[in-house]
Amino acid sequence: MKKKIYNVIIIGLGAMGSASSYYLSKNGVKVLGLDTYEPPHKLGSSHGHTRVIREAYHEGISYVPIVKRAYDLWNELDREIEDKLILEYGGMYLGDDGKYLSDAKKSAKKYDIPISEFSSEEIKEKYKVLNPPKNFKGLLENRSGAVFPEKAISNFLSKSINYGSTHNYNEKVIDWNKESQIYQVKTNKNNYFAEKLIFSSGAWIKNLVPSLNLPIKIERQVLFWFDPIKDKDQFHYSNMPNTGWDLDNGIEFYTQPIIEDKGFKVAMHHNGKFISEDNLNRESNMDDLNIVKNFLEEYIPLANGNLLDSRVCVYTNTPDLDFIIDFYPEDENILICSPCSGHGFKFTPAIGEICSELVAKKKTNYDLSEFSIKRLMK
Numbered sequence: 175m176k177k178k179i180y181n182v183i184i185i186g187l188g189a190m191g192s193a194s195s196y197y198l199s200k201n202g203v204k205v206l207g208l209d210t211y212e213p214p215h216k217l218g219s220s221h222g223h224t225r226v227i228r229e230a231y232h233e234g235i236s237y238v239p240i241v242k243r244a245y246d247l248w249n250e251l252d253r254e255i256e257d258k259l260i261l262e263y264g265g266m267y268l269g270d271d272g273k274y275l276s277d278a279k280k281s282a283k284k285y286d287i288p289i290s291e292f293s294s295e296e297i298k299e300k301y302k303v304l305n306p307p308k309n310f311k312g313l314l315e316n317r318s319g320a321v322f323p324e325k326a327i328s329n330f331l332s333k334s335i336n337y338g339s340t341h342n343y344n345e346k347v348i349d350w351n352k353e354s355q356i357y358q359v360k361t362n363k364n365n366y367f368a369e370k371l372i373f374s375s376g377a378w379i380k381n382l383v384p385s386l387n388l389p390i391k392i393e394r395q396v397l398f399w400f401d402p403i404k405d406k407d408q409f410h411y412s413n414m415p416n417t418g419w420d421l422d423n424g425i426e427f428y429t430q431p432i433i434e435d436k437g438f439k440v441a442m443h444h445n446g447k448f449i450s451e452d453n454l455n456r457e458s459n460m461d462d463l464n465i466v467k468n469f470l471e472e473y474i475p476l477a478n479g480n481l482l483d484s485r486v487c488v489y490t491n492t493p494d495l496d497f498i499i500d501f502y503p504e505d506e507n508i509l510i511c512s513p514c515s516g517h518g519f520k521f522t523p524a525i526g527e528i529c530s531e532l533v534a535k536k537k538t539n540y541d542l543s544e545f546s547i548k549r550l551m552k
């Protein structure tokens with residue numbers, strides 16, 4: 175029997191794989207997507223109701239054109255599906271005038287992103303429930319807000335199937351190889367063939383491309399939702415921005431206001447335990463809880479009410495916390511797409527579009543030099 179050859183096999187259909195499948199299939203590319211589980215699931219990096227989106231990017235100026243494109247695409251998707259994958263209600267970074275705030279200001283200046291600066295007293299006046307230290311300033315960005323990971327992935331997957339993609343769930347890729355210009359992908363159930371491959375396998379990527387010896391580490395992160403003690407409407411997104419706190423001890427926290435009755439969300443950013451992707455404690459514990467409760471007690475005391483829910487999730491970190499979006503060395507038919515380090519989701523549709531461009535034309539107009547594999551090999 176003649177074997178079926180797909181144009182592209184995507185290994186991993188979480189955020190990046192589902193978006194890539196969507197933009198590729200929309201452009202007529204024959205896609206097979208494979209996933210060990212049935213996305214959106216709670217075992218990788220893309221669950222927990224919301225993700226922060228913001229554009230005055232302190233992590234690096236080269237991210238800004240990509241996030242700007244992502245804003246356009248999130249809004250375009252909303253019009254297409256007549257639902258909300260993005261909510262823009264504002265976001266404030268708080269900290270002393272250190273690198274975090276000054277780098278955000280540099281991005282804002284270079285790309286004309288409107289931001290307003292507040293003193294600690296002004297922050298308390300504007301948002302009565304926040305209690306920043308005296309030395310803190312706040313940068314408010316009006317277009318910041320939330321995007322919805324599970325809902326977005328479901329939409330990308332169903333739309334790409336409508337455009338002709340085949341998606342096989344509960345099928346784990348265990349090996350792959352190249353034979354006469356065609357890639358063979360072996361799963362626990364079958365063998366498949368394609369002209370090109372995309373590895374968008376999140377926390378599991380390292381063992382799928384062992385020869386790259388990617389220096390990535392998997393970090394356990396815990397999300398919590400609380401019922402505020404009182405003045406609940408002040409915690410609603412119509413009255414409160416998301417907040418990112420760069421504390422004087424170097425630890426970062428972030429919060430999301432109440433959206434869709436899910437409760438007030440709070441989490442520590444980084445500082446989690448490094449773990450193996452297949453050996454992860456998926457239950458939150460008292461130590462995890464005490465860390466965020468202590469933060470709330472000091473900085474947002476009225477939010478420190480009853481615990482409503484929690485989720486354990488993983489960051490896939492590179493040493494410099496920048497993404498990996500690059501071709502496999504000396505093979506432009508294989509794309510490695512690992513945009514995490516705890517800040518990739520906001521870019522999802524733009525990265526899906528970039529992957530689709532890279533597959534079709536082997537190039538893109540975005541500057542991806544900071545996301546190269548080569549920089550990790552030094």
Ligand SMILES: Cc1cc2nc3c(=O)[nH]c(=O)nc-3n(C[C@H](O)[C@H](O)[C@H](O)COP(=O)(O)OP(=O)(O)OC[C@H]3O[C@@H](n4cnc5c(N)ncnc54)[C@H](O)[C@@H]3O)c2cc1C
Nearest residue numbers: 186188189190209210218219226347376378487518519520
């Ligand atoms: C707690 C937390 C908070 C975050 N907050 C933010 C935020 O506020 N803003 C922001 O922009 N970003 C944030 N991020 C980062 C963002 O969520 C990630 O960048 C993004 O979800 C990564 O998507 P991904 O597609 O790489 O991984 P995933 O969505 O995890 O997808 C990988 C997929 O590959 C599949 N897979 C793996 N191995 C195989 C295999 N062998 N065979 C078949 N399938 C396989 C998995 O099952 C999985 O479905 C956060 C992340 C976490 C964990």
